[in-house]
Every structure is written in structure tokens, then in C-alpha cells.
Amino acid sequence: MFEATKIGRSVSKEEYKEQQEELRTQLLAVQRELRNSNIAVVVLIAGIEGAGKGEVVNRLHEWLDTRGVQTFAFWDESDEERERPRYWRFWRAMPAGGEIAILFGGWYQAPIEHHFRGLCNDAELDAELNRIVDFEQMLAEDGALIVKFWFHMSEADQKARLKELARDDRSRWKMLPEKSRFSEHYATFEQVAERVIRHTDRGCAPWYLIEATDRRYRDLTVGKTLLHAMRARLDETNGTDTSLQATDALELPASDSAHITLLDRLDLDLSLPSEDYKGLLKHYQTELNELAWAAYHKRRSTVLVFEGMDASGKGGTIRRIAQAVDARLYRAIPVAAPSDEERAHHYLWRFWRHIPRAGRMTIYDRSWYGRVLVERVEGFAKPTEWRRAYSEINRFEEQLVDSGIILLKFWIQISLDEQLQRFHERESVPYKRYKITEEDWRNREKWPLYKEAVNEMIARTSTQHAAWTLVEGNDKRYARVKVLRTICEALTATLKTPLQPRTGYWPCGDKRLDQQGDKASQSKPNH
Known part of the structure; x- marks a missing residue:
């Protein structure tokens, strides 16, 4: 914070x-x-x-x-x-x-x-x-x-x-x-x-x-x-x-x-040689695969949140995570503009729907932070709505962590010049063309407003139980390895700590049914 x-x-x-x-x-x-x-x-x-x-x-x-x-x-x-x-x-x-x-x-x-x-x-x-x-x-x-x-x-x-x-x-x-x-x-x-x-x-x-x-x-x-x-x-x-x-x-x-921000303090020149990248990528993907199964057996859920400027490399980083984790253990949730059904509910409703069950992993490609980023900058949320969202988000994340979920949040940052280069690359490569839209170009014009919003977001929501990890993203190889290493280190540290049993719904002290354990879900799927 x-x-x-x-x-x-x-x-x-x-x-x-x-x-x-x-x-x-x-x-x-x-x-x-x-x-x-x-x-x-x-x-x-x-x-x-x-x-x-x-x-x-x-x-x-x-x-x-x-x-x-x-x-x-x-x-x-x-x-x-x-x-x-x-x-x-x-x-x-x-x-x-x-x-x-x-x-x-x-x-x-x-x-x-x-x-x-x-x-x-x-x-x-x-x-x-x-x-x-x-x-x-x-x-x-x-x-x-x-x-x-x-x-x-x-x-x-x-x-x-x-x-x-x-x-x-x-x-x-x-x-x-x-x-x-x-x-x-x-x-x-x-x-x-x-x-x-x-x-x-x-x-x-x-x-x-x-x-x-x-x-x-x-x-x-x-x-x-x-x-x-x-x-x-x-x-x-x-x-x-x-x-x-x-x-x-x-x-x-x-x-x-x-007016300098936390993002201005990142060294975006950090890079990783391709020969080192291949070895480190394989090492951390192998480790993540083992840790994902360990989390499954210990019934520890994981939530990964990815935010960043357009073309910052969120999708490529998520793919490297997905390559390491068994498809039966995770879900990747791409977050776009809310549907009519989602708009009819509180903005956190659509994220609560995808919270993983014990032992599974959910990866959010963009998240509830849209309320204090795009909705704030673009005027989709009223000032009173996005102002109160900081405390709402902190309480939401505290509930996740208190329930035993391992919550990791990543902001991937690139420079304005690097973003322009990636935009032009997306326009020139046929299979990447779908990634670039007129909205991306419009958002680029509001770069200073987004930087200000990101700085305030981190200041208000990087807490002891749910800290932000800022990732230098100009070099995609460096960013991917840093994210994988951070996830592995967090899972390793957390899985050493026994999960405190939940004693029941407040205020009654009856045992929760899910505390009894679902024998079917306790066994490891065939693989």
C-alpha cells in the first residue's frame, strides 16, 4: 500500500x-x-x-x-x-x-x-x-x-x-x-x-x-x-x-x-537472452506443474489476476502458465465489456461466479480492476462508484485470502514506444490482426490518465494479503519468466503453511459440508 x-x-x-x-x-x-x-x-x-x-x-x-x-x-x-x-x-x-x-x-x-x-x-x-x-x-x-x-x-x-x-x-x-x-x-x-x-x-x-x-x-x-x-x-x-x-x-x-508514478520507476530495459529464456521457461513450467498438483491435493485454490496496458503481453504470459498446468485444474477467464446480465448485477458478481473450488486455479485476463481503470478513465462508472470501489475490492480480496485462496496480482508495464511497435506488428501479421482495434488506438491517447489511475490503484489496493507484482514487460521473455518465478515462489511458500479450517457459517458453529471433503474431488484425476 x-x-x-x-x-x-x-x-x-x-x-x-x-x-x-x-x-x-x-x-x-x-x-x-x-x-x-x-x-x-x-x-x-x-x-x-x-x-x-x-x-x-x-x-x-x-x-x-x-x-x-x-x-x-x-x-x-x-x-x-x-x-x-x-x-x-x-x-x-x-x-x-x-x-x-x-x-x-x-x-x-x-x-x-x-x-x-x-x-x-x-x-x-x-x-x-x-x-x-x-x-x-x-x-x-x-x-x-x-x-x-x-x-x-x-x-x-x-x-x-x-x-x-x-x-x-x-x-x-x-x-x-x-x-x-x-x-x-x-x-x-x-x-x-x-x-x-x-x-x-x-x-x-x-x-x-x-x-x-x-x-x-x-x-x-x-x-x-x-x-x-x-x-x-x-x-x-x-x-x-x-x-x-x-x-x-x-x-x-x-x-x-x-508527478512521477510507480510505473516510472520500473526499469523497462531489463531483458533476458533467448538462450537463457528457454532453460528458465522449462524449469519454472515444470515446477509450476508439480506445484499445481500439490495445491490440488492440499485443496488450496489459486487466483491469478493479470492487468496491464494494451499489448503488454498478458495473453502470451497466460499461455505459458496454461502450458504448465493440467487443463483439468485451471480456467482462464477473459474479461471484456459486461453483458446485459452482468450489468444488471453488482460489478463483482461476474467475478464471484468464477472463483475456483478447492485445489483449482482461475486466471483472470483483466479483472475487477476495470472499475478503477477503464471504467474510471472512460467515464463508464460514476465518480462515486469508482471511488468507493477501492475499499470494496480490498474487502473482496480479503475474503478470498481468508478462505485460503492464494491470490497473486500482476501489472505488466511497457513503454509507449514499445506499445506502438507492437500495435504496428499486430496490424501487419494476419493471425495477430484480430488483437488490434480502434479502441486500442483511442486508449493510447489517454496514456497519462491511465498511468495516474494505475498509480492510485496500486497505492490503494496493494495490501499485505494481496500485493501487486509490477512486471517490466518491454522484453516478453523477461516478463514471462518473472511471472512464472513469482507464482512458483508464492505457491512454494504458501503450501508449506497448513490451511486453517473454517469453523462454519457465521454465526452458527455447525460444520460446513465442504469441510467434510468431497472424496471424489480428493482423488487425483487420471493423467
């Missing part, structure tokens, strides 16, 4: 200085308009240690009229607070209509700290997160605008930042009471944070993940995103239709280095 906060976005001093004045002017104008409305704005500030959360809040106070802004830090619990329900302290911090409240950590601080320190288990954390979702939805339905920022950076950058802060005795970080030292357990804290963000990232109160390594990029992005959110809510209140512009994506500074 945090890959998109570690790609090195930045803003130069000159660009920062140029954009800061205009941003400040616009923020003050929107704040004046906000005062005449009944909209309360709640800004939640959270993230890892050393990310500069205090610096950002002080910058907002500098840019905004502080007479309409209050900031709350929930460090120590007072006697007055301990004698009341926990959320009493948050209700006291709620701003009146037309005002802004900035909350350090807010209602997220205690659940994160408690889970990190082992004071609550996963079920207790999830129960608290459900309470938070309900609380935020109640505030949003009453008209409040909730803007949540999570500040993040790589472990190496965090260590460098904390080392810098430790040398300054006047740094705000050193002055904080009882520093929690989460930085000493970066990976563990990141896992907890991902669980919290994934559970509470909803359309009424989305999370904005901010790369905090470059201070100028960080501050401008927060300011622009807050400005955009407030302006969109005011326009909505005034009856202006801003549905196409008011997205959950960050509002980025006007700088090329601030």
Missing part, C-alpha cells in the same frame, strides 16, 4: 516559492467562503515518526487565517477525560460549522499504539475500526468534511530524518512527550498502519497518502489537496456539479518531479 510514498517525488525551491503564494491566496479565499457555510472541516494528521507532521500543521497555520483554525494533540489523557467515554475528548474538539479543526492522530492514535504494543488483538482492533467508520460516517452525513492525511517514507529516509532531528535539541520531535519509538520496528508498524488505513479508507472519509521525504512536495501537496477538498464541498453545497473533478486523488504541485 505504501509503495507510492517511496518513489522520490519532489519540488524545487523555485517551484515551491512560485506556487506557495498562489496556494496561500486561494486557501484564504476558500476559508472566507467556508465561514459563511455550515461546513465543519476536520483534518486528521497521522503517519510515521519523523515525517514532519508538526511542520505541516504549522505550515497550514501560516497559510490559513488562524482565527478559524484550532489544533488538538491527544498526548496525555486528563483525569477529566479518563472519567468519561473515550470519544468525549474528540467530541469536544469538533469544529463548529465554518471552522477547521486539525487533529494530531485523532481517534486513530490509540488503536494503532495499542495494537502495535500488543495490547489488543486483530479482532479487537477491527472492532474499534468499525466504530471509527461508523463515527466518521455519522459526521459526514451531518455535513462535516473529513480530510485524513497519512505521512510516509521509506525506512532508510526515516532513519536519515530522525538522525537529523536528533542532532537538534530544539527540534519539535525531541520535545514531544514520551516518544513511542515506532521507528525501531518500521516493518511491524507499517503492517499495523496498512490494516488501519485499508479498513477505514471510505468515500465519505478517504485517506490521502503523502510522500514526506521532500518537505516542499509534502507541504504543497497537503495544501493543494485540502484546498481542493474544501472547494469541492463548497461547490457541492452551492449546487455546482463538481463530481468529475472532486476525486479522492492527491492534488499535486505543478512540477514534473512531483
Whole structure:
């Protein structure tokens, strides 16, 4: 989930200085308009240690009229607070209509700290997160605008930042009471944070993940995103239709280095010599065949998801997988435009239909991610529909993994020049001509929009239980071997872990029929 906060976005001093004045002017104008409305704005500030959360809040106070802004830090619990329900302290911090409240950590601080320190288990954390979702939805339905920022950076950058802060005795970080030292357990804290963000990232109160390594990029992005959110809510209140512009994506500074994506960080020059390719292909196909049968006997299902730009090589990669797996064990599902029957159902319905039974494999050539890619870019889905799809997809995939399914997701990326070359090849080769359509050429013109959508998709749906694998696809041989190797490694690792038995349908504890095992399906087909 945090890959998109570690790609090195930045803003130069000159660009920062140029954009800061205009941003400040616009923020003050929107704040004046906000005062005449009944909209309360709640800004939640959270993230890892050393990310500069205090610096950002002080910058907002500098840019905004502080007479309409209050900031709350929930460090120590007072006697007055301990004698009341926990959320009493948050209700006291709620701003009146037309005002802004900035909350350090807010209602997220205690659940994160408690889970990190082992004071609550996963079920207790999830129960608290459900309470938070309900609380935020109640505030949003009453008209409040909730803007949540999570500040993040790589472990190496965090260590460098904390080392810098430790040398300054006047740094705000050193002055904080009882520093929690989460930085000493970066990976563990990141896992907890991902669980919290994934559970509470909803359309009424989305999370904005901010790369905090470059201070100028960080501050401008927060300011622009807050400005955009407030302006969109005011326009909505005034009856202006801003549905196409008011997205959950960050509002980025006007700088090329601030707009790089995860896809830009891929080395598309990676290649594999043909003599090495043949040997590696045979090796991994042989291994995959054995692992597919092992998964069958252990009743572990596998779902493979393939996405990528047009002509990225998804079909060729899927064929190499199919060559390795017995035809009786897998199904390949090509996903095109939905039929009338499929359009009459929820968009996930047609994917649920093809979830494999125990021990089998389903390969999706394109998938449910069409909702946040082609349907988003082409306008086939309303903004409200594709915005809420991120959390819907995460919950869907979590159900698959919780049931024991091995879920692997691949994005195959090629360059714009490589795509053009492949398009021309498809037009010139008779047996490939069916692969190229006018729609492919139209999609090519929207390449920047798709890149932006892919970056947000990965940031919001690459989770601990269902991470994305990004594949450098300019060289087809390299891409195919990387995919096969990744599948083999994942199956090998997962099949070593016993599948936890499912105890029954909620809430009854009766044994499920499928847990008894179908003797006919347990035996290996003749081959």
C-alpha cells in the first residue's frame, strides 16, 4: 500500500516559492467562503515518526487565517477525560460549522499504539475500526468534511530524518512527550498502519497518502489537496456539479518531479537472452506443474489476476502458465465489456461466479480492476462508484485470502514506444490482426490518465494479503519468466503453511459440508 510514498517525488525551491503564494491566496479565499457555510472541516494528521507532521500543521497555520483554525494533540489523557467515554475528548474538539479543526492522530492514535504494543488483538482492533467508520460516517452525513492525511517514507529516509532531528535539541520531535519509538520496528508498524488505513479508507472519509521525504512536495501537496477538498464541498453545497473533478486523488504541485508514478520507476530495459529464456521457461513450467498438483491435493485454490496496458503481453504470459498446468485444474477467464446480465448485477458478481473450488486455479485476463481503470478513465462508472470501489475490492480480496485462496496480482508495464511497435506488428501479421482495434488506438491517447489511475490503484489496493507484482514487460521473455518465478515462489511458500479450517457459517458453529471433503474431488484425476 505504501509503495507510492517511496518513489522520490519532489519540488524545487523555485517551484515551491512560485506556487506557495498562489496556494496561500486561494486557501484564504476558500476559508472566507467556508465561514459563511455550515461546513465543519476536520483534518486528521497521522503517519510515521519523523515525517514532519508538526511542520505541516504549522505550515497550514501560516497559510490559513488562524482565527478559524484550532489544533488538538491527544498526548496525555486528563483525569477529566479518563472519567468519561473515550470519544468525549474528540467530541469536544469538533469544529463548529465554518471552522477547521486539525487533529494530531485523532481517534486513530490509540488503536494503532495499542495494537502495535500488543495490547489488543486483530479482532479487537477491527472492532474499534468499525466504530471509527461508523463515527466518521455519522459526521459526514451531518455535513462535516473529513480530510485524513497519512505521512510516509521509506525506512532508510526515516532513519536519515530522525538522525537529523536528533542532532537538534530544539527540534519539535525531541520535545514531544514520551516518544513511542515506532521507528525501531518500521516493518511491524507499517503492517499495523496498512490494516488501519485499508479498513477505514471510505468515500465519505478517504485517506490521502503523502510522500514526506521532500518537505516542499509534502507541504504543497497537503495544501493543494485540502484546498481542493474544501472547494469541492463548497461547490457541492452551492449546487455546482463538481463530481468529475472532486476525486479522492492527491492534488499535486505543478512540477514534473512531483508527478512521477510507480510505473516510472520500473526499469523497462531489463531483458533476458533467448538462450537463457528457454532453460528458465522449462524449469519454472515444470515446477509450476508439480506445484499445481500439490495445491490440488492440499485443496488450496489459486487466483491469478493479470492487468496491464494494451499489448503488454498478458495473453502470451497466460499461455505459458496454461502450458504448465493440467487443463483439468485451471480456467482462464477473459474479461471484456459486461453483458446485459452482468450489468444488471453488482460489478463483482461476474467475478464471484468464477472463483475456483478447492485445489483449482482461475486466471483472470483483466479483472475487477476495470472499475478503477477503464471504467474510471472512460467515464463508464460514476465518480462515486469508482471511488468507493477501492475499499470494496480490498474487502473482496480479503475474503478470498481468508478462505485460503492464494491470490497473486500482476501489472505488466511497457513503454509507449514499445506499445506502438507492437500495435504496428499486430496490424501487419494476419493471425495477430484480430488483437488490434480502434479502441486500442483511442486508449493510447489517454496514456497519462491511465498511468495516474494505475498509480492510485496500486497505492490503494496493494495490501499485505494481496500485493501487486509490477512486471517490466518491454522484453516478453523477461516478463514471462518473472511471472512464472513469482507464482512458483508464492505457491512454494504458501503450501508449506497448513490451511486453517473454517469453523462454519457465521454465526452458527455447525460444520460446513465442504469441510467434510468431497472424496471424489480428493482423488487425483487420471493423467
